[in-house]
Amino acid sequence: MQPYNSELFLTTSEVADLFDVHPSTVKRWSDTEGLEVDKTEGGHRRIYLRNALTFAEERGIETFLAPFAPFESHVWLAVRDAKDHHDFKRARSLAMGWLLRGYPRRVTALFHQLVIRPELPLELVCDRAIQPFMAEIGTAWREGRLRIGEEHMASQAVLEALIRLSPRQALEDPDEERGGSTRPPVAVVGAAEGDQHQIGSMCIRVLLEREGWQVLYPGANTPAEEFAALQRTRRADLICVSVSPPATEAHIRRAFDVLREFYRAGTPYHLVFGGSEIGEIPELAGPSPFQSVEVFRSAVAFIDWVRNHGQEMESEAWAETA
Ligand code: B12
Incomplete structure (x- = not known):
């Protein structure tokens, strides 16, 4: 040997x-x-x-390796490290190398391989592969090692890998509109007003869809009033607002105030803010009309909460239509 x-x-x-x-x-x-x-x-x-x-x-x-020729062995090792040790360093550096040489499709294909593997929790891939890869991209851009076009290509490559995951059954359920008795839980997911970063909220969207949720996804830069209007249209059980810097706690407070103002007890929901840089916001812990208000800095913590409370939200959704 x-x-x-x-x-x-x-x-x-x-x-x-x-x-x-x-x-x-x-x-x-x-x-x-x-x-x-x-x-x-x-x-x-x-x-x-x-x-x-x-x-x-x-x-x-x-x-799955054949399309990566002549890099099959690099991809094999990257995927093996990810699967066996939840170590994504090789995958991230392979992706960065391809991006710099102008091969964004390979980047999408590699991330796709990571996000489709049943033995690799998707939330972990979001937190440990996608988030740090994009942070490295941000640093490289700031230090002038990467042009803005390359940063955009990286964002697009990752978004494409995620969007391919969106399951077919995520099509709106016609039974719901006919007033049928089966209604999956519904969420509105997007980024706060003024926030152009989309990948964090896309992670949350596909994670919820994988858990069987219907997701309304207005994407980046969504005013709080719009979150409220979308929630009411489909009687959503959950609103998820993603907040990345330079958006700050002030953006969260404003969204919170607007949503509180628009809240109607007849269409109750849980409110979640998420983003890796969100600090402590004491006001969110105080009394409010929402079923609950939560802040998460990672996809793993969020999905843990959804799994613990999802059942509850599902039965609330069912009770409403029954
Ligand atoms: C890609 C990118 C962009 C792209 C976004 C493209 C797109 N379609 O999304 C573009 C080019 C548009 C952009 C614009 C800007 N950006 Co930018 N951007 C980034 C970059 C490189 C990656 C962000 C990303 O996609 N991360 C990947 C995702 C998966 O990570 P995440 O959002 O943190 O999400 C994870 C968790 O936070 C959590 N999460 C996120 N959302 C939610 C929501 C819920 C409900 C839950 C539960 C969890 C959760 O789960 C996710 C999975 O782990 C970051 C670098 C970095 N360090 O993050 C800079 C960065 C955030 N940007 C920055 C800046 C400065 C800007 C601009 C001001 C640049 C400019 N001068 O125009 C503008 C701001 C525009 C605006 N008003 O928002 C700075 C912010 C610095 C600061 N502290 O102020 C950073 C840190 C880059 C840097 N190093 O300087 N950016």
Whole structure:
């Protein structure tokens, strides 16, 4: 095994995952069909990634790595680190390299690979891959290592990876309009007025959709009055307002005041503010008409709260239409 990168020797089950077949099929292929294997000292099979990919190519077996040629091994290691150790450093530096060389589609495809994997919680990918990657982009731009066009391409690449996740069942439920008895919980998600940053709220949108929510998504720069109007139209159970710098706590206070003014007890909802830089805002903890007011600095903390309270909101949604 000496002349090879030892990190690129795959176990039978890793190859099975890559080929989307049962491990026993991989064993059979290595015994009788010419899939080249090495053996460890303990007698376990190890398959060099390049040999596995050549075998796949010859047999017409599709793998998620093929479109990344000639960077299959880089992508394999990045995805393996993410899956096995929740370590996204390799993925982020690969994405940055591609962006700087003018390959934004690869960036989208890589992030897409991270966000679709069932073994990788999406909220973790948002907090540990997307958020830090975009922060690195921001720093590189500020230091003049990245042009503004490249920063925009990075934003677009990440947004595209996320939007591809939006599930088909997220189409509005016709049963709801007919007054049917099944109504999924509904949320309005966007960024505060004056805030042009869209990726944080897009993370929240796709996370909620994955949890079975219907999401109204006005996106960036949404006035608080609009959040209120959208909430009322669909009797939404939740409003999520994303706030990034240079928007400040003053923006949150203003949105809070406007939403409080527009609040109607007949269409109750929970109010959530989110963003990694939001500080303490004591006023939000005081008495208010909302079912609750929460502030989250991460997607992980938010989704934890949704899972703990989601059931409650779902039954409230059902009770309303029953
Ligand atoms: C991309 C970007 C832009 C893009 C946005 C494109 C788009 N379509 O979104 C554009 C070019 C439009 C832009 C504009 C500006 N930007 Co800008 N931008 C960024 C950058 C690089 C990335 C932001 C991002 O997408 N992050 C990725 C997401 C996933 O992270 P996030 O928003 O934090 O979201 C996570 C959590 O916060 C949380 N979360 C977020 N929202 C919510 C909501 C809820 C409900 C919950 C529960 C959780 C939650 O979950 C997410 C997942 O972890 C940041 C750098 C940085 N350090 O963040 C600068 C940055 C935020 N921008 C900055 C600046 C200065 C600006 C401009 C003023 C530049 C200018 N001179 O015009 C304008 C401001 C426009 C405005 N009024 O808003 C500064 C702010 C500095 C400061 N303290 O004031 C930063 C920090 C860059 C820097 N290093 O200087 N920007």
